[in-house]
Each structure stands twice: as C-alpha cells, then as structure tokens.
Amino acid sequence: MRTRPAGARLGKKPAGRYHHGELRRAVLEATLGIVAKDGTGAVSLSAAARRVGVSPQAIYNHFRDKGALLAAAAEDSVRALERSMRAAGAGVEAAGEKLEAAGVAYVAFACAHPAHFRLLSAPELADKTKYPGLLIAYEAAFGVLLAAIEACQGAGVVRRSEPRRLARAAWAMVHGVAWLLVDGQFAVAGAGGEAVHAAREAVRVLFKGLDARAG
Numbered sequence: 001m002r003t004r005p006a007g008a009r010l011g012k013k014p015a016g017r018y019h020h021g022e023l024r025r026a027v028l029e030a031t032l033g034i035v036a037k038d039g040t041g042a043v044s045l046s047a048a049a050r051r052v053g054v055s056p057q058a059i060y061n062h063f064r065d066k067g068a069l070l071a072a073a074a075e076d077s078v079r080a081l082e083r084s085m086r087a088a089g090a091g092v093e094a095a096g097e098k099l100e101a102a103g104v105a106y107v108a109f110a111c112a113h114p115a116h117f118r119l120l121s122a123p124e125l126a127d128k129t130k131y132p133g134l135l136i137a138y139e140a141a142f143g144v145l146l147a148a149i150e151a152c153q154g155a156g157v158v159r160r161s162e163p164r165r166l167a168r169a170a171w172a173m174v175h176g177v178a179w180l181l182v183d184g185q186f187a188v189a190g191a192g193g194e195a196v197h198a199a200r201e202a203v204r205v206l207f208k209g210l211d212a213r214a215g
Contacts, residue, residue, distance in 0.1 A: 031073045036115035040122040071131035077116035082141040084109045095155040099148035103174040103203040110178035177202040
C-alpha cells in the first residue's frame with residue numbers, strides 16, 4: 001500500500017503538476033482574487049504564481065506579461081457579461097423591453113461579480129487593440145446593445161440616428177450606474193431588487209433621451 005509522505009496535504013496540487021488548461025484557469029482565478037482584494041494595480045505574474053503555488057516561469061509559459069494576464073481575465077469577464085445580457089433578453093419580444101433587459105443585466109452582473117466588472121475598466125487595458133481576443137469579446141458584448149438599439153429603431157421607439165453612437169450612449173449610462181453601485185456610491189447593495197430598480201430607472205431615463213418623438 002502506498003502512503004503519503006509525512007506532512008503532505010490533501011487537496012493541494014504540487015507546484016508544476018497542473019495540466020496545461022488547469023494551470024491557465026487557476027491563474028485566471030487567482031488574478032480575479034487579487035483584483036477583488038487589491039485592485040488591478042496589484043496584479044502581477046509573480047503575485048498570481050504565489051497564489052497558485054507555482055513558479056513565475058510556469059505562468060510565463062501562458063502569459064507574456066501582466067497586460068496579457070489581465071487581458072485574458074478581462075476577456076473571460078466580458079464574455080460572461082455578454083452571456084448574461086443575451087440570456088436576459090431571450091424570450092423578450094418587445095424591442096424596448098429587450099433593451100431594458102440588457103441594461104439591467106449589465107448592472108446586475110457588475111453587482112454580482114465586482115472583480116470581473118473592475119477588469120472591464122482596468123487602466124492597463126485602455127488600448128484594447130493590443131489584445132485582439134479582448135477586443136473581439138467587447139465587440140460581441142457591445143453587439144447585444146447595438147442589436148437592441150437597432151430593433152428599437154425598427155419599432156419606431158428610438159429616434160433615427162447612427163445606431164453605434166446611440167449604443168455607446170446606452171453603454172456609458174449603464175456602466176456609470178454599475179460603477180456607482182459597485183463602489184458603494186448608491187445606498188443599495190448587491191444584485192438584488194434595489195440594484196435592479198436603480199438600473200431600470202437609469203435605462204428609462206436613457207429612453208427619454210432616445211425617444212423617437214423627442215426633438
């Protein structure tokens with residue numbers, strides 16, 4: 001019968017023993033943990049390595065530098081956000097309600113996953129053209145709002161204007177509300193009813209500005 005060496009711990013994978021995909025996933029989760037505790041500025045390959053229990057060199061095999069690590073974590077976060085917005089609009093027929101559902105889902109995602117959300121605005125990722133995968137993920141998420149705006153224009157409830165410009169306004173509105181909630185600037189907490197109510201109110205204010213009957 002084989003026995004464990006004295007002092008061995010159950011449940012902890014020894015350094016260097018991760019499979020390729022497992023290590024990458026573990027490093028991304030460690031990155032989210034660092035962001036949740038200390039913000040994006042505290043992220044580094046060595047800090048992630050310490051959290052995972054591997055050498056920094058093992059992480060360099062996956063990510064060339066801090067920017068690449070943050071971009072990969074942000075890409076996963078943006079894709080999760082996109083899925084949330086699409087799921088919120090699934091089965092919703094009315095164009096205006098679909099846009100509202102996407103905006104509310106954006107804010108609810110931020111409140112439920114603040115570390116993921118903070119990665120969306122990481123200053124280290126301001127130039128997303130350096131990270132093609134992240135840029136594609138953003139375009140896909142933005143596409144949910146853009147499609148909702150175009151559907152509203154088709155239904156005559158949003159004024160005729162360049163749809164990408166209006167979609168950017170919608171993104172800015174819900175992103176701002178999300179930041180206020182995540183940073184505790186509103187007297188509400190979590191992704192529950194109060195946060196959802198604040199999101200709905202913001203989207204309805206946005207609708208007044210986009211109303212096809214406005215000047």
